[in-house]
Amino acid sequence: DSGVTQTPKHLITATGQRVTLRCSPRSGDLSVYWYQQSLDQGLQFLIQYYNGEERAKGNILERFSAQQFPDLHSELNLSSLELGDSALYFCASSVGLAYGYTFGSGTRLTVV
């Protein structure tokens, strides 16, 4: 157990639907990162939160949004899902900026 908890582990949903992925960072970590891993694109940075505030944004689609709550857990919302959104979604946390990451075990999303 890495200390970063992601739920659910697997999710199968239909095109057009909306899902929410949840991440609880390691105790004491203030920074949360979301990454998408697909076969053709590799590991792509989506968005980062630091102590409740959005800190950096990658090539995140407008259909995707995220937030970090006061207890520091984070949620990634994916809406109007398409087949191409099928991927592994990872959350990572770190103590601060430019520190080592700890990854969660990921959520495997399948859109059918």
Next chain:
Amino acid sequence: GIQVEQSPPDLILQEGANSTLRCNFSDSVNNLQWFHQNPWGQLINLFYIPSGTKQNGRLSATTVATERYSLLYISSSQTTDSGVYFCAVGSSNTGKLIFGQGTTLQVKP
């Protein structure tokens, strides 16, 4: 943005062999990490090494920041070392990382 290139893309070893994986990056960085993704998909942090040399058991890593490369050494490889090794770099004040495409390692018994 920063480009990250890893080599070789694929590597097959016999158990007990040594190997060196390379990561080249195109710009100055303040963050460099090596990860191992095991066959079950878990991403494990091996090293946080923006510069210098570190060792952890059979693994060691060296980053020469001025020449924009990092090396990961695996000695006496074991079948459990199989998986994909990623190098990831960052250069901003955010902690965001750019990942390379990875080196897929297969260790045969």
